[in-house]
Amino acid sequence: MTAAPPALELRGIVKRFGALEVLRGISLAAAEGEVIALLGASGSGKSTLLRCINCLEIPDAGEVIVAGEAIVFRPARGGRVPADRRQVDRIRASLGFVFQSFNLWSHMTVLENVIEAPVHVQKRPRAEAIAEAEALLAKVGIAEKRHHYPAHLSGGQQQRAAIARALAMHPRVLLFDEPTSALDPELVGEVLRVIRGLAAEGRTMLLVTHEMGFARDVASRLVFLDQGRIECEGPPAALFAEPPSERFRAFVARHREEERLRGAG
Amino acid sequence: MDLAFLADCFLRIVPGIPMTLALTALSVSVGLVFACLLAAMRLSGNTLLDWPARLHVFVFRGTPLAIQMFLIYFGLAQFEVVRTSVLWPYLREPFWCAFGALMLNTAAYGSEIVRGGLLAVPCGEVEAARACGMSGFLLFRRIVAPIALRRALPGYGNEIILMVKATSLASMVTLVEVTGLAARIISTTYRVFEAFAVAAAIYLAINFAIARAVAALEWWLSPHLRGAPPPAPDLRLAH
Ligand SMILES: Nc1ncnc2c1ncn2[C@@H]1O[C@H](COP(=O)(O)OP(=O)(O)OP(=O)(O)O)[C@@H](O)[C@H]1O
Ligand SMILES: [Mg+2]
Numbered sequence: 008m009t010a011a012p013p014a015l016e017l018r019g020i021v022k023r024f025g026a027l028e029v030l031r032g033i034s035l036a037a038a039e040g041e042v043i044a045l046l047g048a049s050g051s052g053k054s055t056l057l058r059c060i061n062c063l064e065i066p067d068a069g070e071v072i073v074a075g076e077a078i079v080f081r082p083a084r085g086g087r088v089p090a091d092r093r094q095v096d097r098i099r100a101s102l103g104f105v106f107q108s109f110n111l112w113s114h115m116t117v118l119e120n121v122i123e124a125p126v127h128v129q130k131r132p133r134a135e136a137i138a139e140a141e142a143l144l145a146k147v148g149i150a151e152k153r154h155h156y157p158a159h160l161s162g163g164q165q166q167r168a169a170i171a172r173a174l175a176m177h178p179r180v181l182l183f184d185e186p187t188s189a190l191d192p193e194l195v196g197e198v199l200r201v202i203r204g205l206a207a208e209g210r211t212m213l214l215v216t217h218e219m220g221f222a223r224d225v226a227s228r229l230v231f232l233d234q235g236r237i238e239c240e241g242p243p244a245a246l247f248a249e250p251p252s253e254r255f256r257a258f259v260a261r262h263r264e265e266e267r268l269r270g271a272g
Numbered sequence: 273m274d275l276a277f278l279a280d281c282f283l284r285i286v287p288g289i290p291m292t293l294a295l296t297a298l299s300v301s302v303g304l305v306f307a308c309l310l311a312a313m314r315l316s317g318n319t320l321l322d323w324p325a326r327l328h329v330f331v332f333r334g335t336p337l338a339i340q341m342f343l344i345y346f347g348l349a350q351f352e353v354v355r356t357s358v359l360w361p362y363l364r365e366p367f368w369c370a371f372g373a374l375m376l377n378t379a380a381y382g383s384e385i386v387r388g389g390l391l392a393v394p395c396g397e398v399e400a401a402r403a404c405g406m407s408g409f410l411l412f413r414r415i416v417a418p419i420a421l422r423r424a425l426p427g428y429g430n431e432i433i434l435m436v437k438a439t440s441l442a443s444m445v446t447l448v449e450v451t452g453l454a455a456r457i458i459s460t461t462y463r464v465f466e467a468f469a470v471a472a473a474i475y476l477a478i479n480f481a482i483a484r485a486v487a488a489l490e491w492w493l494s495p496h497l498r499g500a501p502p503p504a505p506d507l508r509l510a511h
Pocket of ligand 1 (some may be wrong): 024049
């Protein structure tokens with residue numbers, strides 16, 4: 008018997024924007040139930056890596072493998088493109104993506120946002136999708152806002168709605184791109200609480216965050232990106248106790264300093 | 273003020289209203305189809321499609337509608353090829369010539385409005401849809417088109433009103449519509465002010481109705497821009 012493939016595996020991901028090589032060969036595997044926190048300075052390519060996973064950016068080289076299935080690319084002018092649009096759609100539907108800026112559909116209510124993809128992409132019965140959406144909205148604590156439009160919600164509520172939208176697809180892996188960076192400080196906690204709950208449920212997650220303390224609590228593994236490469240990785244406790252790299256140590260120190268200043272201010 | 277004469281003017285101009293409305297409705301609806309086509313060509317990223325669409329907009333936006341109508345109705349008949357073509361039964365008719373000029377005109381302006389609406393769709397919302405596995409026509413139908421429609425509607429309402437007014441030029445190619453009938457009254461009575469004032473009032477009434485209809489449609493399509501709904505009843509309290 009062979010072991011189950013990782014929920015998500017990246018092999019040698021390279022991404023360039025013109026002359027700028029943002030990712031220089033990133034390899035990473037997330038086992039079922041693993042929570043990986045991606046850290047790195049601004050501009051180190053964290054968002055780009057996350058967007059390469061569901062083909063919002065097309066990696067110039069390397070493989071993206073979701074639950075054992077590799078996305079197939081074919082060469083095209085100036086690089087490569089996915090060979091099969093339907094495969095990409097299917098893989099995207101199995102990856103829940105939570106954006107920094109929520110990106111809820113402004114013309115739909117919260118409930119409509121959550122049932123949209125289950126009904127129209129996964130073709131599930133509407134009544135079933137609604138029942139599930141209501142349960143998910145209750146879980147993230149905004150059940151009473153289900154008939155509101157995104158414009159009528161606070162940032163924290165919008166982000167929780169976006170998380171419910173991602174969960175409604177029954178994703179294999181959840182990808183979070185700085186889910187709390189666009190929020191007022193007093194709204195960060197409510198969103199982190201939801202994400203913490205998801206981690207505790209044993210969901211597989213890749214989480215880009217600047218909330219160092221949160222990453223340390225929730226993640227089973229930290230991955231530190233620097234200059235397009237994985238500078239170091241490991242269990243949070245070990246990594247923080249004994250930083251294996253000078254760059255990571257400096258990054259943590261800088262962050263502590265910032266947090267201290269913010270706390271003082 | 274000669275109320276009796278005004279009333280008489282009104283009764284004599286009213287029969288022109290169906291022609292004004294028919295020209296508007298037909299040219300706006302067919303023009304919208306062409307506008308969408310032109311906008312799609314502009315946004316296709318294909319030079320061979322983009323270029324003719326740009327040319328169309330350049331020509332029809334850059335020349336007076338009256339001259340376009342004259343060229344189509346009086347000018348084309350000069351050419352033997354036109355007179356022997358399958359289109360001649362239409363190009364001979366002032367109605368179809370006026371319709372053609374109005375339609376091609378509104379297609380040009382409308383394509384810019386549609387294009388603006390499509391470009392105004394926030395790319396974050398499109399990315400969110402892609403991230404959920406939507407693409408192609410599903411993505412267009414469920415996300416892009418509804419958002420673009422809401423962005424384009426105010427501008428398009430304006431365009432419809434401009435078209436109502438533009439139909440008054442059709443009287444110059446002998447069509448009997450509101451302005452044409454007013455002119456006819458003037459040619460026999462020489463009472464310019466009353467006849468044109470009544471015609472103006474009729475245009476005003478038509479455009480008022482259109483503006484209200486567009487505003488109602490906008491209101492209906494944009495609950496997300498109005499106040500928040502009252503809080504949903506708390507089901508737990510019902511027990
Ligand atoms: N579409 C793009 N075109 C050109 N350059 C881009 C594009 N997207 C990102 N970049 C560049 O790639 C680099 C990495 O960007 P990325 O957004 O992945 O960084 P990040 O680690 O997420 O940063 P932050 O913490 O600020 O979100 C940056 O230098 C950025 O300017
Ligand atoms: Mg980023």
